Amino acid sequence: MEYCFGVDIGGTTVKMGLFMIEGKLLEKWEIKTRTEQEGEAILPDVADSLNQKMEEKKLGKEQVSGIGIGIPAPVNAEGIVQNTANLGWGYKEVRKEMEDLTQMKVAVGNDANMAALGEMWLGAGKGEKNLIMVTLGTGVGGGVIVNGQPVVGAHGAGGEIGHICVNYEEEDHCGCGNRGCLEQYASATGITRLAGKRLKADDAPSSLRDRKLSAKAVFDELKKGDKIAEEIVEEFGTYLGHALANLAAITDPSVIVIGGGVSKAGDILLKYVEKAFKERAFFANEDTRLVLAMLGNDAGICGAAKLIL
Amino acid sequence: MEYCFGVDIGGTTVKMGLFMIEGKLLEKWEIKTRTEQEGEAILPDVADSLNQKMEEKKLGKEQVSGIGIGIPAPVNAEGIVQNTANLGWGYKEVRKEMEDLTQMKVAVGNDANMAALGEMWLGAGKGEKNLIMVTLGTGVGGGVIVNGQPVVGAHGAGGEIGHICVNYEEEDHCGCGNRGCLEQYASATGITRLAGKRLKADDAPSSLRDRKLSAKAVFDELKKGDKIAEEIVEEFGTYLGHALANLAAITDPSVIVIGGGVSKAGDILLKYVEKAFKERAFFANEDTRLVLAMLGNDAGICGAAKLIL
Structure with a gap:
């Protein structure tokens, strides 16, 4: 064997x-x-x-x-x-x-x-037994590991992190039929949606106005110092970081791994998510580490x- | 043995x-x-x-x-x-x-x-392996069971359901130092607090105005048909039901057990919590049962x- x-x-x-x-x-x-x-x-x-x-x-x-x-x-x-x-x-x-x-x-x-x-087993959470992974792609996926085992649940639907409600005032619908799901703010599609709404809100100058909107464009322009791009990433980071703080209070992970296409933005993404996480984390979870995924596909x-x- | x-x-x-x-x-x-x-x-x-x-x-x-x-x-x-x-x-x-x-x-x-x-093992979740229990007492406690085992977590702090944030606008502080924790709305103390705020908000007549405020008083007056008591229980039920819908998306329980002193209000409590739960539950969790605890102390x-x- x-x-x-x-x-x-x-x-x-x-x-x-x-x-x-x-x-x-x-x-x-x-x-x-x-x-x-x-x-x-x-x-x-x-x-x-x-x-x-x-x-x-x-x-x-x-x-x-x-x-x-x-x-x-x-x-x-x-x-x-x-x-x-x-x-x-x-x-x-x-x-x-x-x-x-x-x-x-x-x-x-x-x-x-x-x-x-x-x-x-082999990546960003090596050696840990309690871990949450959130995958920011077209949608938001999630996997929860408790004591080394994935949380499967009664219907095989454990870890549906993308569909916890993070905004009860939201009027747009998520693909799942609900309103205010994390996926509407933290997926690639969600970030693009936040960007579109922000740009429409007023005429503030932004280099994003000259580009085709995408999650990548938002992070690219943030790295070049665009203020509106920063506002959008702050909004994304707040929704995601607060959601992760709530998840941490439930399963008490030692590490939270952020993966998926959006996470290719790198450490700058982590910075905005971590700030919001620390604002709201229960004291027992304050030393939970937030890290980027390492294994890709x-x-x-x-x-x-x-x-x- | x-x-x-x-x-x-x-x-x-x-x-x-x-x-x-x-x-x-x-x-x-x-x-x-x-x-x-x-x-x-x-x-x-x-x-x-x-x-x-x-x-x-x-x-x-x-x-x-x-x-x-x-x-x-x-x-x-x-x-x-x-x-x-x-x-x-x-x-x-x-x-x-x-x-x-x-x-x-x-x-x-x-x-x-x-x-x-x-x-x-012996109570309201008999025969199940995926269960969440929320205990509504002076505070709000929680226990999460996944595949028959309690979720202990990296710091032994799994299942801190009382300290997930359910209202980011809250200005009062929870005992834990955060603001907007479920405990501030769904514990006996929290329900009393909601009642006090509601009664102060205007002069609407309510039999609660003649009683010493407590969670029990609110449910007693609701059962006698008091409209203000009903508003308070609706607010409590909305916070708790929405929070439980988010928890269900994470661990996918077959049953959610509600216990603690507040749960002695009985089936009428369940009705208001269930309504809010069903409004927001992810489709895979829609048949999750909400039940009252059976074993008491x-x-x-x-x-x-x-x-x-």
Whole structure:
């Protein structure tokens, strides 16, 4: 039992990694996700690809601890999904099907939880056991780790950080149907929305007026000293930092990892989020560290591999 | 291993229970908590009392699985407390000391987490594995159970539900030093505060004007049809229900248990909290049940007993 596999199934590609069980990523590769015909080929494709890799490396099943799989949907403790937005699957017993296909041990988790687990195992939260990861991408995703284990919850919907309400006065709707979700302020889309509203509010000069609005543009102009860009990042940082302070009071993490495309803005982002976090953190959580994610797109395969161990 | 003990150490009394491991409470009793001299007598007193009970019942150590203990302070995973507000203890290795005193297996947890575990084992959350308990007393306490285990956290401060911020505009301070904590709206003290502010706001007639204000008075007058009392309970219910919706998005419980003195108001309280919860719950959490606690003061000994099993 020296090896294990981590698999991260996305709507476009399936990422896979072969790991040593002590945490060394030996090789990674990807295949296309074939979502047609209710995604019926996805798991057989993954099984074939893993089998090929084992033949290529001359690995026997007795050397492999198992296969961890991350899925972009709620997954319950038995490895069952009810529905997926991007894979074509309806109800599917992912763990059982994959065990039947490979005759190896399989564990299945939600992709955001896997990313959090990956950062805990090999990334920004290395050595910690209580961690929250928030992923700022098109939306806001989250994974919560308590005592080394991802919080799955009763419906496989634990860690839905993007959908806690942070503004009860909000009139625009979130994709989920509610109003005032964190995702409306802290995702790439949300930051762009805040920027548009701020620029419309008055005629204050800003270099943002000459650019196509995006979260990246806002952080770029902030770094060049634009005052309006700073106001927008302050608003983003306040919503996110206050939300994280509330989360910390619930699960008491030692570290909060911020990842996703928006986090590429770097340390300057952390500065604004940290300020708001410290303003509102419960005293027991004041030394909780806020850090940037380290594993990028590999977080998912790393966490999936850790899940099986 | 047919028996176990549950111990709930409070600032005034220590409650103790002898349980069958399958969940039957055979006997309960209490002793005074001697907090003088930094509480040095507390654990020896508990050990003596348990020994006496074992002699009385003719129980040998080989028949007892161990002793679970709840403490009114953050407790880390090793059973160590850093400080206690009510027991006189500073840093104390509670588990180790108690194991030395009794030569039995000991587990130690925070009292609010123990109450949540107790309701899960034998009370309003029986059969569930993902549960949040919120205790509305002088303050607001909380216990979060994920996959059958209490969320302890990095500093033993998991589940500090009373100190999530629910109103960033609040100007009054909470006991913790922050402003806008749930405790300022949903504890007995908080409801009394809301009532005082509402009555001062105008001269609207209310039977509350003839009574000494208290949370109980507010619910009593609501039951008699007082409109101002209803406004106050609506405000309380909105803050609590919205906060619980946010918590549900994080840990995805199947059931939320509401306990503490305020919960004695009964089903009418649940109605106002549920309304606000459903307004804001993430769709995956819409069928989460809100229920009243069932075990009253026994929740702590029940949860402590469960912790050792």
